[in-house]
Each structure stands twice: as structure tokens, then as C-alpha cells.
Amino acid sequence: MPPRRSFLRSATAVAVAMAIMNVAAYGFTLIGSRRLMPEQFGAITALLGLLLIGNVASLGLQATGARQIATHTGDGAATLADAMLRAGRRSALALSVLCLVLTPLFMWLLHIDSIIAIVLLAPTLGGLTLMGSQLGILQGSQRWTELAAVYASAGLGRLVLGGGALLVHPSLDWAMAGLALGAAVPAALGQFFLRGSHGAGRKEVGEVLRETVHGTHTLLAFFALANADVLFARALLDEKYSGYYAAGLIVAKACLFLPQFVIVLVFPSLANSPGDTVRLRRAIFAVAGLGACAVAGTLILPGLVVEVVGGSAKYAELGPYTWLFAVAGSAYAVLQLIVYAAIAQQEKRAALAIWAGLVVLAAAAGIVLGTGAATGLHGVQVLAAMTSGCALLVSAGLATGLHRQATDPGTSTTD
Template sequence: MSDVPERPVGAGGGTVAVATSVMNVCTYGFTIIAARLMGPTQYGAFVACLSLLIVVQVVALALQATAARRIAVDRTHVAAVEQTILALSTKVALGIGLVLCLLVPAIDALLNLDDLGAAAVVALAAVPLTLAGGQAGILQGERRWGALSCFLLAQGVPRLVVGTAIILWRPTATSAILGVAIGFLFPVAVGWWLLRHRRVPEAGAPEHSARSMLVESVSNAQVLLAFFALSSVDVVLARQVLPEHEAGLYAAGLIMTKVMLFLPQFVVIVVFPDMAERDSRQRALVRSLLAIGLVGVVAVVAARLLSGVAMIFVGGAEFAEVEHLLWLFAVLGTLLAMLQLQVYAVVARQGRRAVLLVWGALVALVVVGLRADSVAGLVTAAAVVDGALLVMLTVVSLRIARQPEPVDSGPPPAQP
């Protein structure tokens, strides 16, 4: 018997889509407000702090994937998974926070903050950020889409409201990252409220021990880290191979790429539990790839025909030189969105070898990208490498999905 009722995707996909969109708009809006109120120097320090938190967030996403996958594939031990993942998330969160607190001087020097207070706030912010990962994974695995939508809204709206208020009071990098840290407390509080009625496990589940979940989370983290590195390395390459002005144009074009990456994010959230189950894995993957691809085609055409409108969101007239390439950045974003789905498909089936393809693509992009000498050349190189990786992962995923499920022949015969 399942510990929780099954909730169909269609019943909550729309609410998750709206909640994810609001969360991303609030996050993006807060970043824009911070840039306008703080000035280049303080804003640069703030972005550096956010970059470190993005790396830390990989741990939270790994815990979330572990919880969601295990609940999806083992509906009889939901209570045991829930109890273990919450305890593990708390320990990991406190551990990461402690380590970062000890490294405050190093963080201050590495990010060139000249402010130990800002580095300390980053260390403290890592605790609720990581803890929220386990909570979100439980809601996702149980397919509680309405509750998960509230959780996602709590991730975005408080950051915009509280963060903006703090910056208006004191427009510094420390204040901005403090607003982010306070914003992280809201989803944790919402998650605690939604999961307050904890079920007591009826029987032991040694296969869901804290050790096994930790090992799986570490594996998930390195898969997700490979994807984040692949999706971000081109902006670093732009700073190395292009003149400063063209590197700025490339960074502006990447705004379109990031929009296309995060626009269909709700698809990944909703279908992940289905991709973890063998019976629905292939259907969920194919339909989701087609859905993201269709959204991408519409966006690419719009970026080509309505490039002037798109420039309003990219940066305005100051970056007009990149306008004719916005459709190509939209293509890159669509490929990354489809790759993100494939990477989570790898996590859902706990593939060990497929991640080598992601790391290999990262190396290939660095090699090819270092030879680029223009904005168009670099974005084309990134799109070609990402497209090749997408094809390879799709072939691997479909081959695995079509393999027959192993038949349990029972215990071996007794030996005389």
C-alpha cells in the first residue's frame, strides 16, 4: 500500500508552472532592483556572494532529488524516507554552515569583498538554503503540487519584498545578501508547516538508511555540478577570448539564454517522479522533451521576429549590437533546458556512466570555446556542443528505457 495518494501530473502542473514563474520573476526582479540601487562596486560584490550560494545550492538540489526519487519508486516506505531525509538535510545543512563559517576569511579574500560581515552572512544563508532541499524533495516525490507551489512562492516573493526593503534602508552588498538570507528562512518555515504532521514509520527500511541517502546525494551533486558548470562556463570563456566590450555583449545575450533555461523549469519539477519509475520513464521523458522543444521553437521565432521587444529585457539600446543574435541565444537556452531535463533523467534512474558524457562535453566546450574570436562564434560553439550532448543523452535514455525489467526468479535453490 502507498503511504500517500497518487496525484496526477495534470492536477498540479499548472499551479507549479505559475509558482515557478512567479519565483523566477521575483528573483530576477530583486537582482535588477539591487543593480539599480547599489551601484557597480557593491553590486559586483553582491553577485559574487550569490555565485557562491549557487554552488552551495547544488547540495540542496541533490538532497531534493534523492528524496523525490526514493519516494517515487518506493511508495510503501514514504514515512521512513521522509524521516531520514529531514534528519540528513539538517545535519548536512549545519555541517556546511559550520565549514563556511570557519572559512569566512577565505571567502572574504576569494570574493574580494573587503567585508567579513558579508562573508559571514553567506555562510549562515547556506543553512536554510540546504535544509529547504530535503523539504522540497518530499513534497515533490509525494506529488503534493499545491503544497510545493506554496513552497516555491515562499522562495521568491519574500526575497523580493524583504530584500528590497533592506536595500532601500542600506544599499550595500552585505545588506543585499542579508535580504537573501532572510528570504531563505521563509520556505523552510513553510516546509516545516506543510510537513508538521509526520508519519511514524511502521517498519524498518534499511535500504533507506542515512548513509545510503548521503551516498546517493553526493552522486547527484556531482551530476548537477557538471551541468551547472557546462551551462555557465561560456561566460567565463567570453571574458578570456573576447574583448571587454564583446564579452559584455555576450553576457547580455545570455539573459535570453537564462530565460529560456528557466522558463520550462516547472516541467522538470513535475515529471521527475515519473522519470524515476520504470513504467512511466520513457513516456514522461519523450513528452517533456517535446514540450520544452515546442516552447523553444516559439521563443526562437519570437526572438527573431520581435528582437526589438526582446532587447528591452536584455539591456536596451546600449547592447543593440547583439540584437541580431538573440535568436541564437534562445536556441542555446532551449538546448540547455532540454539538457537539464536529460540530466535529471540520469539522476532519476541513477545512471553512473552517462555523467561522464556531461563532463566530456564540458571539456569539449572549453577546448572549442578557447578558439572562438567573436560573440557569434562562441554562442555557436556552445550550441553545437550542447546539441551533440543532448543527442547522445537522448539515445542513451531511450535505450535504457526500452530494456525489459529484470525478473525476480526468487531465492536460489537450497544446497544439499
């Protein structure tokens, strides 16, 4: 099969699998909103938020594994894969134990009385962390069909087992039990695909864990920046318009997740050729192109967009401005790509630049919204515009740094 056709086939498989994963996760949320009482739905949403935070370690493991496997030369691929799997098991165990230790704190902070629901966070997060190490190996070795299967199984496991549990018995405990079982499905499938990996020692596992810490820190900074605006909206806008902003964020998050398959596909080649700025520019154009299509869609069909995110009756005022959230989500999608390029190139200063961007955004939001210079719907528009500008500025700064590192062979950021 010609290389171009093979790549398109792989891209389609990964894109479809990731779409299945995201739609299935959304389906679980819809089932929960309909089957649970509002108090319980609020609790499961809070627990999903904790899983989202903890899942950053899984993403760090995946990025590390993909980079190391993609850049590995010579023999010992099975040993490197085994090191990744062992690092994943150690990380999963550590996070599970941490969840169990923090159970009383979570119960107090989230006002959840069920100890069973909180305890079930540990195996759920453990399964997701194992999956991250497995995805990294499959991604780095460009085993796209198996990678797509694991992605699809992650979403279907959550929908079938988590949603099925809610249909059988609508309660918080059953929902979390279904989520824990659902998280075990992709981990079991990934282990089946990677059977035969062996031979790693303590040194190899330690190297993987050290690099994972750096990658996880960078991704944590990105997710903090990408989710800070909803906190600013809640704190600085009144309740009605912070609700409008939260509805607009559904559009932004859809535009953020839409081009993720591009990042998954291009990351191994970025790791293999860290100085290939042409490949990075093409990937940026691909992500930006998908974002432009999403923005055009919100401009052409604003009423439909509002109906999907929350109902035209509730959020009719937001309709003409949904394109601002599409721009914001697309800007963060570009930033996410460049963040992964920084991880592939092992640019250790990337996290610092992202944290600096968060400080600037917080200061700008405090000055403009906190002083009342922009309020109501105008405040919603201004905050969405500020988040877009911040994402683009940080993207430009990181991209410039990567270009300089690529064109200066004597510069190293790995020390």
C-alpha cells in the same frame, strides 16, 4: 476531477509559482542595482554566485528525495520523509560550517571587507539546503499545491525581506541579512507542511546522503557546462564583445529556466517508470516546444529583446543574433531534462559524459576563438552556436544511453 484536468491544474500552479520565484529573484537584483553603489552591487552579485554554486547540494537533495519518495512502495513513507529531512539538516549544517571556515578565503578572493556579509552566507545556504530536502519530499509525493507554495515563498522571501532591507538601508550587510531571513521563510513553510515525519535511523539517512552525492555530482557537471561559455567569452573575446555575450546570456538563461516546471512535474513519473521512453520523449517535445516559441519571439521582436536585456542603444548590434542565444538556452533546457531523467534512472555515467562535453567545448572554443579564427561579433555568434551544438550532442548521447539501459533489463549502472 478528471486526471488530465487535475494535471493541468497542478502544472499551472507549479509554473506560476516558479515564475513568481524567478521574477522575484530578478526583482531583488533590480533593487540592488539601483540602491547599492557599483562596488557593493558587484560584491552582492559575487556572493549570489557563491550561493548558486552551493545550491547544487540543495538540488541534489531535491532530486534524491523526489526519486526515493516517488518509487517508494508499502508502509514507511513517514520514515523515508524523516530520513530526507535529517539528511537535509546534516547537509545544511555541513555547508554552513564550511562557509564559516572559508570566510577568510572568500573575503580575499572577492575583495569584500565586510566579515558580516560573508558570515551571513552560512545561514542563507543552510536555509536553501533545508528547502531542497523538503521540496524533494513534496515533489516525489506529488503534493503540487504545497510545492508551489514553497517555491513562491522562496522568491517572495528574497524580494520582500532582501529587497526590503535594501530599501530601508542600502548596504551589503543589510542585503545579506535580508537574504538570510528570506531563505528561512520557505524552509519554515516546508517544515510546517512536513510535520509528523519521524522514525528514520542512521542507515536510512546514510542511504539518502550517498545517493545525494551522486545526484549532486551530476548536477554540478551540468551547471559547469551550462555556465562555462561566459568564462570562455571573457577569456577569449575582447571586453566589448564579451559584454555583448553576457547580455545575450540573459536571453539564454530565460529560455533555460522557462520550462523548468515541466521537469519538476515529470520527474516523479520518470523515477517511477525509468524505462518509459515515451513519457521522456513527450517531456522533451514539451520543453523543445517552449524553446521553439521563445526562439520565434526573438526572431519576431529582436528590438524588444535587446531593450529588455540591456538597452537598444548599448546592444543594437546584438539584436539580429538574439535568436542564437534563445536556441542555446533551449538546448540546455532539453539537456537539463535529460540529466534529470538520468538521475531518475540512476545512470551513474551521466556525469562523465557531461564533463567530457565540457572538455570538448573548451577545446573547440580555444581553437576557434583563441587562434583568432572568429573575432568580434562573429566570435559571439560562433561561441553561441558551439554551446548549442555541445548541449545537443551531450543530450543525444545521454538519451541514447538511457534508451539502451531501458531496453536491456540485464544492464545495471547502480553498482
